[in-house]
Amino acid sequence: MSKGLAVEKQASGPANFQLVTSLLDALDRPLVVSDRSGQILFANLHAHDAFAAAGFGQKSDLNLFQDLLRADRKTILAQLQAGEHEVDLQPDLVGGKFRARIRWLPEPDWLAVFVEPARPEPPAEEAQMRQTVQELMQEREITYRNLLAAYLRLQEANRQKTVFLASAAHELKTPLAVMKGYYELLLSGSLGKVSEKQKEILQESKESCDRLVRLVSMFLNYSALESGKLVLQLHDNDLRDCVNDLAARWKDPFQRAAVHLDIRIAEDLPIFKFDYQKVQQCMVNLVDNALKHTPAAGRVTLAAQPHFWERRCSGAAPPEDRRRGGPPRANSVLVCVSDTGTGIAAEFHQEIFEEFVRVDPSSSGMGLGLAITKRLIQAHRGKVWVDSELGRGSAFSFLLPTYVE
Ligand code: ADP
Numbered sequence: 202m203s204k205g206l207a208v209e210k211q212a213s214g215p216a217n218f219q220l221v222t223s224l225l226d227a228l229d230r231p232l233v234v235s236d237r238s239g240q241i242l243f244a245n246l247h248a249h250d251a252f253a254a255a256g257f258g259q260k261s262d263l264n265l266f267q268d269l270l271r272a273d274r275k276t277i278l279a280q281l282q283a284g285e286h287e288v289d290l291q292p293d294l295v296g297g298k299f300r301a302r303i304r305w306l307p308e309p310d311w312l313a314v315f316v317e318p319a320r321p322e323p324p325a326e327e328a329q330m331r332q333t334v335q336e337l338m339q340e341r342e343i344t345y346r347n348l349l350a351a352y353l354r355l356q357e358a359n360r361q362k363t364v365f366l367a368s369a370a371h372e373l374k375t376p377l378a379v380m381k382g383y384y385e386l387l388l389s390g391s392l393g394k395v396s397e398k399q400k401e402i403l404q405e406s407k408e409s410c411d412r413l414v415r416l417v418s419m420f421l422n423y424s425a426l427e428s429g430k431l432v433l434q435l436h437d438n439d440l441r442d443c444v445n446d447l448a449a450r451w452k453d454p455f456q457r458a459a460v461h462l463d464i465r466i467a468e469d470l471p472i473f474k475f476d477y478q479k480v481q482q483c484m485v486n487l488v489d490n491a492l493k494h495t496p497a498a499g500r501v502t503l504a505a506q507p508h509f510w511e512r513r514c515s516g517a518a519p520p521e522d523r524r525r526g527g528p529p530r531a532n533s534v535l536v537c538v539s540d541t542g543t544g545i546a547a548e549f550h551q552e553i554f555e556e557f558v559r560v561d562p563s564s565s566g567m568g569l570g571l572a573i574t575k576r577l578i579q580a581h582r583g584k585v586w587v588d589s590e591l592g593r594g595s596a597f598s599f600l601l602p603t604y605v606e
Contacts, residue, residue: 231316234306239265239274242311251316265314270301281305281312360428367424370417377417381410408454415485416567422482423556423569426576433476433580440473440505440534441466443481448503451488459497462488467506470534473603479577480601483585486570487538487597493564494595495542502539507531510600533583533603539596545589553587574599 222245225232231248235241241263244252257263266274270292280288281303288303302315323331384407386392388400395403425431448464455462484503491501510533545553545560552558554575559568571585578585578599589595 233265233269233314233316235265235312235314237278237310237312239267241265248316265312270303270314277303363424363427367421370420370424373413373417374421377410377414381407381414384410404453404457408457412565415489418482419486419567419569419573422479422573422577426573431576431580433479435474435476437472438475438477440470440475440480440536443477444484444503444505447481447484447488451485451492455492455501458492458495460492460495461500463500463502465502465504465506469507470505471507471531471603473534473601475581475601476577480581483574483577483599484536484538486574490566490570490597491538491540491542491595493566495540499541501541502537504539505534505536507603508533508535508600510602531603533600535598535600537596537598539594541594544591544593544595545587546591547589550587550589554585571597 225243226246228245228247231251232243232245233241233248234243252263257268263269266272266277270277270290272290272292277288277290282305286304290301290303292299292301300317302317304313304315305311306313384403387395388403388407422431444464444466448462451462488501488503495501509529509531511529543561549558549560553560554571556572557568558572559566575585578601581601583599583601585597585599587595587597
């Protein structure tokens with residue numbers, strides 16, 4: 202191998218060749234140029250020193266791929282021809298680890314190889330730390346996956362529990378309806394005369410039965426909401442019928458508890474689309490709660506009136522109404538159930554609308570009534586809220602839009 206032989210042949214003159222050689226010798230690292238077969242055409246001073254140190258001495262037929270890089274020629278050429286800017290190798294040469302960066306010079310079809318010492322291994326401490334961090338990250342990933350699997354299992358168990366309870370609740374419906382029917386038959390006297398005392402007992406049993414029916418239907422509604430199976434039956438309905446029907450059914454329990462039930466329905470309530478059963482269930486939940494928490498001689502008021510709901514519908518309000526300064530046209534119905542009962546401290550006003558939350562655990566109930574009410578009202582695109590103060594009674598209100606957007 203003669204130093205700079207090929208370059209000499211290609212350079213335009215000896216002066217130019219000398220200049221190029223000295224410039225390449227001035228590089229601070231070995232540089233080797235070969236043709237595509239691996240025959241070395243040029244090596245700078247540093248490269249010659251490195252060859253000597255590696256024990257190649259004055260060998261003239263060194264091959265780039267076989268002797269120096271010890272790598273497959275075809276693979277490297279293929280990588281370069283596939284468009285890779287540079288192929289990076291770490292050949293094990295005498296004297297330690299090296300890094301060889303191979304570039305293709307297309308015009309003469311040569312390969313230029315820059316050799317430099319491989320980056321030093323990180324100190325043992327750093328390597329240890331890296332390994333620890335890697336292990337921690339692996340552990341975290343495993344924990345995360347386990348947690349996710351456990352969460353999914355719990356979710357499935359919860360779903361199965363809800364399905365099981367819902368089917369059990371469903372099975373209770375028929376016997377309860379039969380019992381209720383018999384109580385009514387006995388109370389009507391058509392099966393024989395009943396004494397006042399018997400009547401009282403039968404009436405109380407019927408009311409307990411009614412309460413069980415309400416609990417079962419509340420739970421069925423809850424499980425339907427949970428499983429996303431709730432479908433609203435939206436028809437043009439009259440809220441007056443809904444309220445009057447409810448008032449008739451609740452007359453007796455109110456009388457027995459010596460609580461006055463006051464019904465106030467505005468004359469101009471519109472007919473609008475809502476699910477009769479579901480909205481009645483919401484009102485029943487609120488009236489039932491009001492009665493439960495109002496002592497004898499107290500009062501429960503159920504009021505319904507047209508309302509202009511500014512926040513939702515300001516865009517829909519006819520602008521001329523505002524300009525004339527008259528009251529804006531109602532776009533919803535406001536229903537309010539207020540009582541003179543125990544009241545609720547402000548810190549519970551939000552929580553009571555969550556599932557299974559009960560402020561007073563000694564009172565009967567599952568803590569589901571308000572949660573279901575909220576979801577049913579929201580399904581109607583309405584909203585529900587409470588105003589209350591401890592010892593000063595409560596007012597539960599909900600808004601139902603009266604138009605379809
Ligand atoms: P529950 O079926 O237990 O009554 P709800 O979801 O209907 O469940 O109500 C949640 C809690 O809110 C009740 O346990 C009760 O403490 C409180 N609450 C609801 N309505 C009233 C009311 N009108 N007056 C006082 N407390 C009430």
